[in-house]
Every structure is written in C-alpha cells, then in structure tokens.
Amino acid sequence: MPSYLFWLFSTVMLIGGVSVIAFRNPVSSALSVVTCFVGLAGLFIGLSAFFVGVIQILVYTGAVMVLFLFIIMLLDLKDEEKAAKPLLPIAAGIALVAAFTVQLIGILSRTPNVIAPNLDKETLAAAASGFPATSKIATTLTQGKLPDVHLIGHTLFTQYNLPLQILGVLLLVATIGVVILSKRQAD
C-alpha cells in the first residue's frame, strides 16, 4: 500500500475514534465508530488481508453497529446533559492515557523497524509448490494473485477445525443466553 493511503486510512480511523468520545449524542458516537471501522478495514485491505477487511465491514459496521444503533433508539437515549463533571477522575483518565502513549512511543522508538516483505508475482508463484498442483490455491498463486479467502479457508479447516467447532457452540450459547436474558425481564 502506498504511504499516503496508509496515512489517509489511519487519519480517518483515528479521527473516527476521537469523535466517538467527543460527541455527546450516542447516535453520533455510533456513526463515528462506523467511520473508524471503515478506515480500519482500509488498513486491513492494504495489508493484503482482504478477507479480514471485508469481514470487518460486514460484521462490525454492518451487523454490530446496527445492533448498537437499534439499542440506542430502543432505549431512546437523550444527549448527555452538561453536568459539572468531577475533575479528578477526568485528570486521572487523561494521565493514564498519556502515560500509555508515552510508553508506546518510547518502546517503538527502540524496537528494530521492519519493512513489508515483497508479495510480488515471483514470490507468489514460488509459494504455489507447497500446495497440490491442481488445487485452486496453486493455480491462483501461479497466476501471481493472492488467493486470500482460499488460504484462510484452508488454514481454518485444516489447522483450526476444533476451535471452529467450539466457536459454533459459543455462538449457540450466546444466542440462548440472550433469549433467556430478554425473556426473564418480561415476567
């Protein structure tokens, strides 16, 4: 990804993030999270993680944030009134965040920097030898394209089969839990 695209998407993401906590209206905050996640998906796609980028848009901005908006409108939340906030917790929070940022910059300035390894046609074509010659992954790699979704599926169903099953059970438990939680309060 060219440098200017990286900084463009990072800026969109960080501005979205800052406006989440700056806006008083919860709906504006939710839409800022959407902006933030769109920038983040751009960064993912720039890192050649196409599947994760698309999932970020579909699941996070498409499903999760709509769920948030739905709940905000269901509860009919008003803007936070400008009550006099206690100063000490705010100062402590800002100090905490500033300490974290200073620490982060300090660590990053001392760690060795790495540039992205090449993902050009030759590298991809050379990687095709690790897969069966007639498979979709191998043919796409030979053409010099990265079959991101196929590779993710391959890894998911060969190396991570058991975690995937456990994840299915987790989603089932979450669904049942949500139904029970919303049933109980009706009594």
Place this chain on the structure above:
Amino acid sequence: MATLNDYLLVSGLLFAIGLAGVVLRRNVIIVFMCLELMLSAANLTLVAFSRFNVPPNGLPDYNGQMLVFFVITVAAAEVAVGLAIIVALYRARQTIHTDELTSLKG
C-alpha cells in the same frame, strides 16, 4: 511504504483512544463501543504482524489472521450478550449512566 512500527503506533493510538473512552465516558453504551475500538486495535496489530512476519513459503502468516477471525466472532457474541444486559439494566433502573449505577443488588 508504511513500516511495521507505523502500524503498531496507529494501533496503539486507537487502543489509547478506546481506553480514554472507557475511563472518561459515563454512558454504558459508549463505554461498550470503546471496548470494541480496543478489540479492533488488537486486531490491527495481529494483521500487521501476520503481514510483516513471513514464514518460509513467502505468504503472509495466516495464523495471525485466524486469531483475528476468532476475535471478531467472539466480539460479535459479546456484543449481543452485553446489549441484552444493558437493556435489562435499563428496564430495572431506567438509567445507563455509570454514576447512577452504584449498587449491584437489583
């Protein structure tokens, strides 16, 4: 070309923003959104490491992206349960401001 440290810095800043929101805001729903921001910052770190740490076959390290996949799924389940709890909380107390939620007993 953006380097690994650029990605780590941006992701750390996003995490700091999320942390600031969790500490500073008093609306439970916005605190919850900021938790999502922090999870996404971790995802960005994972994807960056997956791209910059290349195993011998020359392709990106897909183990990192698997973890992102699992994090996103667990986060979606977490959001569903968390929002159900918030709705239940609102019905019981008619407020979702952390300052007014001072007792555990319903």
